[in-house]
Amino acid sequence: GNSVTQMEGPVTLSEEAFLTINCTYTATGYPSLFWYVQYPGEGLQLLLKATKADDKGSNKGFEATYRKETTSFHLEKGSVQVSDSAVYFCARQGRGADGLTFGKGTHLIIQP
Amino acid sequence: KAGVTQTPRYLIKTRGQQVTLSCSPISGHRSVSWYQQTPGQGLQFLFEYFSETQRNKGNFPGRFSGRQFSNSRSEMNVSTLELGDSALYLCASRPESPNVEKLFFGSGTQLSVL
Numbered sequence: 001g002n003s004v005t006q007m008e009g010p011v012t013l014s015e016e017a018f019l020t021i022n023c024t025y026t027a028t029g030y031p032s033l034f035w036y037v038q039y040p041g042e043g044l045q046l047l048l049k050a051t052k053a054d055d056k057g058s059n060k061g062f063e064a065t066y067r068k069e070t071t072s073f074h075l076e077k078g079s080v081q082v083s084d085s086a087v088y089f090c091a092r093q094g095r096g097a098d099g100l101t102f103g104k105g106t107h108l109i110i111q112p
Numbered sequence: 113k114a115g116v117t118q119t120p121r122y123l124i125k126t127r128g129q130q131v132t133l134s135c136s137p138i139s140g141h142r143s144v145s146w147y148q149q150t151p152g153q154g155l156q157f158l159f160e161y162f163s164e165t166q167r168n169k170g171n172f173p174g175r176f177s178g179r180q181f182s183n184s185r186s187e188m189n190v191s192t193l194e195l196g197d198s199a200l201y202l203c204a205s206r207p208e209s210p211n212v213e214k215l216f217f218g219s220g221t222q223l224s225v226l
Contacts, residue, residue, distance in 0.1 A: 043116070043202055043204075044202065045217070089154075099145060099147075099157030099158075099160060099168055099170055100155075100215070101157070102154055102155035102156075103154065104153075104154035
């Protein structure tokens with residue numbers, strides 16, 4: 001079946017460090033790809049998306065590029081802040097009305 | 113505009129009981145989806161309702177069911193609760209068009225089964 005695999009956490013970084021969270025997906029059905037973020041005590045929020053190969057999604061300094069050749073959608077940020085501490089979920093959705101398939105989430109901790 | 117509202121926020125039940133969770137979507141949104149979030153399995157899709165009809169269903173047993181009312185509010189029911197049903201249940205709504213990037217999540221109902 002369809003799946004999303006992302007690096008397990010927690011990932012602990014110092015403020016202003018460079019961030020990469022790896023994500024790979026199953027390519028069946030030319031999916032759309034997403035990163036969601038969940039802050040403590042809150043629901044998920046869409047962070048960014050990409051709907052086709054070579055698209056780059058970006059928001060709040062975060063970026064991810066839809067790589068068809070490596071079936072990857074890695075999340076990056078050049079300089080993280082304490083306020084970026086949250087759980088990040090990579091997700092895919094095939095065409096049609098299927099629900100989202102999520103990765104297991106990566107807990108990011110940014111220390112001052 | 114109010115966000116997706118889920119009630120109750122926390123719930124404690126015992127094995128064998130049943131539970132009903134409620135979700136009020138954003139005004140104007142006709143699609144409501146439910147997800148189960150656990151530390152072991154992560155986020156898993158339960159089902160989606162649109163205009164009072166179940167449009168899609170994930171891989172969960174029949175003990176998990178739902179419905180949607182004419183005002184788009186949705187309820188999810190779990191019968192014969194098991195310990196493994198302890199989870200955060202998230203509801204999400206979106207407008208009429210199947211535009212996933214406009215999916216809005218509520219804060220969830222934390223269910224504990226003892």
